[in-house]
Amino acid sequence: MGNDAAIEAIRRAVAAVPSDGALRLHLAQLLTDAGRGSEAVVELGVLLAAEPDHPGARELMLAALTPPAATPETTVAPAPREPGPDAPAPETHSTSKGFDWHAAESQLGDIAAPMFVTSGEDQEQPGTEPVEAFETQRPTIKLSDVGGMEQVKERLDAAFLAPMRNPELRRLYGKNLRGGLLLYGPPGCGKTFLAKALAGELGAAFISAGLSEILDMWIGSSERNVHELFVQARQAAPCVLFLDEIDALGQKRTQTRNSSMRSVVNQLLTELDGIGADNEGVYVLAATNQPWDIDPAMRRPGRLDRTILVLPPDAAAREAIFRSNLAQRPVEGVDLRRLAAGSDGLSGADITYVCELATERAMMEGVRSGNVRMIGMADLQHALTQVRPSTSGWMDTARTVVQYGEDDGTFAELKAFLKKSKHW
Incomplete structure (x- = not known):
């Protein structure tokens, strides 16, 4: 007790x-x-x-x-008997010391709970369909909504739109509906908008993926994400698959010390080739600000073999961008042509920022005076003096690359533009 x-x-x-x-x-x-x-x-x-x-x-x-071991006073060993034909086989679990491991394991099975369990919320419920990893959009904008950029539109028409609209000519010339095109140029010049406009023109689905959607910390997950991206695009065909920041996803393997990044590049090349699958109806558009950092294998025939230089908007495009940004704002006496002439070198993002600054100036003056007023030319011209072209740094880098880098003809269009501009 x-x-x-x-x-x-x-x-x-x-x-x-x-x-x-x-x-x-x-x-x-x-x-x-x-x-x-x-x-x-x-x-x-x-x-x-x-x-x-x-x-x-x-x-x-x-x-x-x-x-506990039985004592001689309380336990009497039975006399040995000859085993009969139906006698069970002797137990083999006991050791020479008499410990029954089998019995011990059966006891532990009743008292030892599992170390890790899965909650019911995380388990896949029967009958549920898997959620798409990447968002599929249906853009309604068309190339006519893109101001200026006539040369870019002609290239897109030849690469995608004409073969799509003329199936007989496509079959005659053996033109398939697969292809890849690289859009490159300074940031903020509308590469993503162009890709969406092309999808709207084709009436196709639009899937966009960048570095943050594909790269994963776990080994093998990034490669699986690339594969699932192309699988989803093939299922949604006709589909415009837009790869943003392709210089990060498809960077030169010779400059990559991380083996996982090399594996991502290899997987991307495999999917572009359509190995084990058919990329018919999948239009791959990629965008980058640093085309010189892309692995050369990305631009081989059948992959991103066509390149289009997307430059800062010309006068017509700048006027259209101003019009679009000011359409839903209270403005009066605005001369779009003068604004376009005074914003040479600005990107589309720069022009959007100019309109934001002009709006803030008019709004704050109204708050201070107590009288709401319209946005006028004075506000927009003042905002233009506050904004410097964000493309200047890119132009300087591009000039260095085309002047001193290896010239294989890839950047001939860029070189010609720089020679005619003030950045040479």
Whole structure:
């Protein structure tokens, strides 16, 4: 009875301080000595779950699982009998010391809970369809909504629109509906808008993916994301697949020290080739501000073999961008032609920022005076003096590349533009 009282006292102490491993080990020892091995095993299981390498816990677990040895006074060994034809085979689980490992394992199966479980919320429910990893859009804008850029539109028409609209000529000339095109140029000049306009012109689906949607910290996940992206595009065909920041996804493997990034480039090349699948009806457009950093294999025939230089908007395009940004704002007396002439060198994003600054100036003057007024030319011209072309840095880098880099003819169009501009 006294031993039971001591056990209960130690059990209450363990309940008060459950993290005390030494106290729980002492309780398990008392339970084992009292012949209450199953209770000792429970306590030791809790202790080993928290401290797998706790000294003495494993040895005591073995002792707690070992059934008490029968004494000569209480146990009489039966006389040996000859085994009959239907007698069961002798047990082979016991060791030379008499410990029954099979019995021990069966006991542990009842008292040891699994270490890791999966909640019902995370389990896939039957009948549910997988969610698409990338958003599929249906753009309504057309190339007619893109101001200026006539040369770019002609290139897009020859590469995609004409073969799509003339199936008989396509079959006559053996022109398939697969292809890849690289849009490059300074940032903020409408490469993404062009890709959406092309999808709207084709009546095709539009899927856009960039670095953040594809790269993953786990080994192999980035390559799987690339594969799933192309699988989704093939299922949605006809589809314009837009790869943004292709210089980051398809960077030169000779300059990549990270083996996982080289694997991503290899997977991207495999998908562009359509190995194991058909890319018919998948129009791959890629955009970059750094075309000289792309792996040369990306531009081989059948991949992104055609390139289009997207330059800062010309006068007609700048006028259209001003018109679009000011269409829903309270303006009066605005001369779009003068604004276009005074914004040479600005990108589309720069012009949008000019309109934002002009709006803020008019609004804040209205707040201070208490009289709401319209946005006028003075506001827009003042904003133009505050904005510097964001394309200047890119032009300087491009000039260095075409002057001193390896010239394989890829940037001939860019070189011709720079020679005619003030950036040469």
